[in-house]
Amino acid sequence: MESCLLLDAGSGGRASQRLVKQCFLQQFANPLLERMDDAALLADLKGALAMSTDSYTVTPLFFAGGSIGSLAVHGTVNDVSMLGARPRYLSCGFILEEGLPLETLEQVVADMAVASRKANVPIVTGDTKVVPRGACDKMFINTTGIGEIFTANPPSGHNARPGDAVLVSGAVGDHGLTIMGSREGLSFLTDVATDSAPLNHMVAEILAAVGDVHVLRDPTRGGLATTLTEIAEQSQVGIELDETSIPVHEAVRNGCSFLGLDPLYLANEGKCICILPEAKAADALAAMRRSPYGQEAVCVGRVVAGRPQVTLRTRIGGQRLLGMLEGAQLPRIC
């Protein structure tokens, strides 16, 4: 193969076939993908399904703790999981820029393959487009996921109820600050890495431990504050948070303070919010902590009757209203 991607690799002809066989089929190897028909045949899905899609445009392509490839698998696996579903299959669509070093593509595809195996969710169908130099910045990836819902009452942003506890599976802000640090070459951020991780096994643990929960959400773009505000509005409830209980890694806290950023608005890619009746909170936290990705899980607040908004009880005893993110802290974060 050439060392850089040529336009004809997206033509649908012989060059496309070579790329698919030598790169994608080898890395993603599974019998469903290898059929190479126009669609993948999924014979064994049962019951109600969850479907979710995300396009990944993150820059740089590689950053501390991950890459656009691992992110593209984790992000969609997590979105499917948030409906109380077991993610089963992923599709994958590449948009590649002519001239992209094949080594770069291969590394990203290898990262996807590792992430897909770790999450135990195979990539079963795909598509590759190559656009001329300058028509896209290096590469974009879309993944779409399908999962089986295994809870009688799927969680939803609409289901938060007064009296519920608000749990977070770990520290917030790591992903957002990592991307910012990698992009700007901020050397004092060397202790920060993305939290990007597959949450499907942890979600299964939570639901096995406590049965139905009211809300599951992963606070990605817009961060914890934006996601909780969305939930407050969808459920028409208030949410009260205790600032002191929200876990933020020290390196993230310091980096944010230096850069004037708020970790509550920074993206996370390996955290979930779980809202459920207070009586179930301890069991849910214990389930989260059994996962390698939920070691720092804590209760950060409660759902109350009242105006659909999120208030933060600050460290010094004040109250601060958290709204949705206005403007863009950072484009191309995921």
Add this chain to the structure above:
Amino acid sequence: MESCLLLDAGSGGRASQRLVKQCFLQQFANPLLERMDDAALLADLKGALAMSTDSYTVTPLFFAGGSIGSLAVHGTVNDVSMLGARPRYLSCGFILEEGLPLETLEQVVADMAVASRKANVPIVTGDTKVVPRGACDKMFINTTGIGEIFTANPPSGHNARPGDAVLVSGAVGDHGLTIMGSREGLSFLTDVATDSAPLNHMVAEILAAVGDVHVLRDPTRGGLATTLTEIAEQSQVGIELDETSIPVHEAVRNGCSFLGLDPLYLANEGKCICILPEAKAADALAAMRRSPYGQEAVCVGRVVAGRPQVTLRTRIGGQRLLGMLEGAQLPRIC
């Protein structure tokens, strides 16, 4: 709203929400999408499923007979249909360039909505990313489709058998030449328009009329010749075509002859290849012709034992070997 897309419309915050509500939810209106959770809940899918994904990067965004919006719906609806499936749900991921006129986005989204209603396949979950000016060329769309397989033996490129007839649902080359004409402003191509159309209803008619078929494929990138070569290789059979029987519209024939293009290698977006036992061919053709998109359906050749290749019996009685497309006739055709 502003008249051009700003970066913060992709932030996941308030501006994203405005765009989603004012543009996507209004046009794609359906109860599944309106839940706005991380994934869509699909409660009513039965049996084996087909899943297919495609990213659309066509330029220009609008062309005779269609747009990137209608194409993004038709293309994925058709890929799902080619597994003998009834497409049921679509996801949709936008990658948008900062500064894109909102009017352009709205027109594309309106085209998608019309195409989705016409095909009767709702868009149930989505994602929007906005990248800085210059990081993508105007807009890319990914759609992923899920369908219910309603045939006992799903068609596959691996199933062509000697003795089968090779049918095509209509004239070839229209889409490819249309894109080329729109891009280059070729005024003598005014009689050419894309064939982009949803084929799900036609496929249902065919399968209702004749039961199982061996192969269904839509000859998109690489055209009829490349797709048939792929099938010949997957099934390890020969395919013989009669040049005189392959329908090509006169305007396409003239345009190709002028530009030095081969219509057999040009993309189609509303045609299918159907390969099935010769005894069923007449009924399948009749079923195709009952569809508005299959009026010109004909038998163009047959499957034979022998080397896995496609040969064309030419107008003057010679034989020409058709291979796969080598190189790229035209990038960003779909």
